[in-house]
Amino acid sequence: MKNVWKQRMKPFTIWGNLKFTGSIPSSCHIIDSGEGLIMIDPGLPETFYLTLESLWELGYRPDDIKIILHTHGHYDHAGATRMLLDLAPGAKTYIGAGDVDIVRGKNDLSFAEALGASFDGFFDPDILLEDGDSVHLGNTNVLCISTPGHTSGTFSFFFDAVDDLGQVKRCGMHGGAGINSMMLAYYAQHDLDPKLREQFVPGLERVREFPVEICLGSHTYCNKTQKKGELVLAGKADAFVDPYEWADYCDKTAATFQAMVARGQ
Numbered sequence: 001m002k003n004v005w006k007q008r009m010k011p012f013t014i015w016g017n018l019k020f021t022g023s024i025p026s027s028c029h030i031i032d033s034g035e036g037l038i039m040i041d042p043g044l045p046e047t048f049y050l051t052l053e054s055l056w057e058l059g060y061r062p063d064d065i066k067i068i069l070h071t072h073g074h075y076d077h078a079g080a081t082r083m084l085l086d087l088a089p090g091a092k093t094y095i096g097a098g099d100v101d102i103v104r105g106k107n108d109l110s111f112a113e114a115l116g117a118s119f120d121g122f123f124d125p126d127i128l129l130e131d132g133d134s135v136h137l138g139n140t141n142v143l144c145i146s147t148p149g150h151t152s153g154t155f156s157f158f159f160d161a162v163d164d165l166g167q168v169k170r171c172g173m174h175g176g177a178g179i180n181s182m183m184l185a186y187y188a189q190h191d192l193d194p195k196l197r198e199q200f201v202p203g204l205e206r207v208r209e210f211p212v213e214i215c216l217g218s219h220t221y222c223n224k225t226q227k228k229g230e231l232v233l234a235g236k237a238d239a240f241v242d243p244y245e246w247a248d249y250c251d252k253t254a255a256t257f258q259a260m261v262a263r264g265q
Helices: 048-057 081-087 097-103 184-189 194-208 225-233 245-262
Strands: 012-015 018-020 029-032 037-040 065-069 092-096 127-129 133-137 140-146 155-162 168-173 214-216
Touching: 012 168, 012 214, 012 225, 048 081, 065 081, 065 133, 092 097, 097 127, 140 194, 155 194, 184 194, 194 245, 214 245
Parallel strands: 037 065, 065 092, 092 127, 168 214
Antiparallel strands: 012 018, 018 029, 029 037, 133 140, 140 155, 155 168
16 A cells, blocks of 8 residues: 555544544544443554554553454454554454454455455454344443345444433444445355355345444445544534434445346446
8 A cells, every 4th residue: 555644534533432543444443431442443454553643642552452343354454453462462352253264364355465465464353243242341332233245254333422421322333335345256256155145235224223323434435434524623523423324324335235236246
C-alpha cells in the first residue's frame, strides 16, 4: 500500500464510550467498558501504526485492550491482530469458528493476495464464536450473531453505547457485506462450495429486524464513516444516530448481492 499516511482519519467519538480508531481502508472501533477496551477488527498491518496513533490521541494505551473481536478472518480485518498481541499480551481474541483456519494459517482464504499483500501474522484465537454468544466486559455486552456468506465465519455485533449522561444508543455492525468473496469465480479459484453464499441474504434478513440506532461499518464506505466523523469533529455529536439507516443498509446490501447473482457472477 502506497502513501499509507494519507489514509489516516482523526479518531473521534461515535457515541459516548464508542470510538473510531481506524483509517480509510481499515475500520477499527473501540468500546470503553469501564474495565478495559473492546476492539473490533484491528485491521491491516500496513495501517496498524495509524490505529496506535489514534489510541494514544484518545488517551488510551494498547494494553488497555482486553478483548479483540473479529468480524471475520480476512487480512484487512485480522491482519494486524498478531502485532497488537505483542502490545496487549493480556487481550483475548474472538473469531467465528468458521474462520479459525484462516487466522491459523491453515488455508489461503485471508484475501491478502487480492489486496496485493501476503499474510503471515497468524494467531491462535482464544475463543471461537458461535451464533448467539454474548461477550461481556465491564458495562458492555456484545451480542454476536452468525451471518455467513462473505466468509463462513462472519459475525455481526450488537451492543449499547452510553454517553456521560447515561443516554444509550443501540449499535449494530454487519460483519461482512462485500460481494467480492461471494462470486462464483472466487469460489472456483479457491475450490469452495458456492452454497455458502445461499446463507447470506437469510442472515441479512434476520439481523435487519434488530433495533439499531447507530449503524456501524466494517468498512468506512459501508456507513459513510468518514463523512460522519468529520461532522462529529465539527461539533455534531449525533451524526451517527439514525434509527432507519440499519434496515436501509441491509436492504441495499441484499439488493447488491441479488443483482450479482442475477448477472450469473
